[in-house]
Amino acid sequence: xxxxxxxxxxxxxxxxxxxxxxxxxxxxxxxxxxxxxxxxxxxxxxxxxxxxxxxxxxxxxxxxxxxxxxxxxxxxxxxxxxxxxxxxxxxxxxxxxxxxxxxxxxxxxxxxxxxxxxxxxxxxxxxxxxxxxxxxxxxxxxxxxxxxxxxxxxxxxxxxxxxxxxxxxxxxxxxxxxxxxxxxxxxxxxxxxxxxxxxxxxxxxxxxxxxxxxxxxxx
Numbered sequence: 396x397x398x399x400x401x402x403x404x405x406x407x408x409x410x411x412x413x414x415x416x417x418x419x420x421x422x423x424x425x426x427x428x429x430x431x432x433x434x435x436x437x438x439x440x441x442x443x444x445x446x447x448x449x450x451x452x453x454x455x456x457x458x459x460x461x462x463x464x465x466x467x468x469x470x471x472x473x474x475x476x477x478x479x480x481x482x483x484x485x486x487x488x489x490x491x492x493x494x495x496x497x498x499x500x501x502x503x504x505x506x507x508x509x510x511x512x513x514x515x516x517x518x519x520x521x522x523x524x525x526x527x528x529x530x531x532x533x534x535x536x537x538x539x540x541x542x543x544x545x546x547x548x549x550x551x552x553x554x555x556x557x558x559x560x561x562x563x564x565x566x567x568x569x570x571x572x573x574x575x576x577x578x579x580x581x582x583x584x585x586x587x588x589x590x591x592x593x594x595x596x597x598x599x600x601x602x603x604x605x606x607x608x609x610x611x612x613x614x
Contacts, residue, residue, distance in 0.1 A: 396598065397423040399460045401490055402467030404432060407506050407545070409554045410586025411464050411593055412439075418594055425460070427453075427490070447486045450493040458497040462597035465490060465532075466506045471521035479521060484528040491535045502539040502597045505532045506589075509546040509607060533604060541596055542605045549585045584608040 398415060402408035403426040415421045416436055426432075426441045427450070434441075444453050465487055471479045487505060494501060511525035529542045592611040595601075601610070 396420050396461045397425075397459060398462045398464060398597070399425045399427065399457060399494070401427050401463070401465045401486075402506070403428065405466055405468060406550055406554055406586065407468075407548065407589055408464075408466035410550070410552070411466055411590040413552055413554075414587065414590030414594055415464075420598065421594070425456070427457075448481070448489050450490055454493050454497055457493055460494070460498050460501055462502040462504065463490070463494055463498075464504050464506075464593050464597075468506060468508075471524075476520050476524065480524050480527070483521075483524050484531065487528050488531050491532055491537075495535050495537055499536065500538045502541070502600075503532060503535070503537045504541045504543060504593050504596060505529065506543045506545070509544050511542075511544055529605075539600060540604065541601060543589065543593065543611075544605060544607050545584055545589055545611070546608045547583050548589065549583060551585050551587050554586050584611045588612065588614065 398421060400408065400412060400415070403412045412424065412426065415424045416438060421438065424439045426439065428441050428443055429445060429447065431441055431443055442453055442456055444450065450457065467486060469482050491503060494503065505528065507525045507529050510519070510522050511529055512519065512522035513526040513529055515523050515527045515530065517523055533540050533542065588611045592606065592614040595614045596606070
């Protein structure tokens, strides 16, 4: 299986990349990045691209893939709706438009968030924008499109969030996370579970198009 990955340096993306590298069924991983990460592996190739609002210049390099794992995201704190939309909606749609043209039989998995608003009309800005992006991806025309809405994610394998606030939060909550996992196993997931779930869905599909933490636990 050949996969293309967006957001490989984020917390979820790092977990997905690790699981792809570990999976014998994955023969090629192409990571689209703004700057080279310096990471090296026989299965991994990076495409450095500057304009994440337009991927047409690299469309020839985005062909022949079985799945796309779109894990790119940003915290909405302090951002206007326009700025947040440009990243959360704009980049996802720009990537999907090129990929569906070059790989119509692809499985596209978009990482959203728990609480996303598919009506696009709620009061919470980030939820509206996430919902708008979800709707666009689901209507793009891929052979299969799935939305992952993780809630609390426990990072494993030395992975850290790029967002300082989240890093502080994870450190503060680390003593009680094992308790939460026992008491509310369906509300807590890990970077490993999310990555494994993406691979399983890309290979075998899933009965519903929107998955949450409780679904990830099945894989």
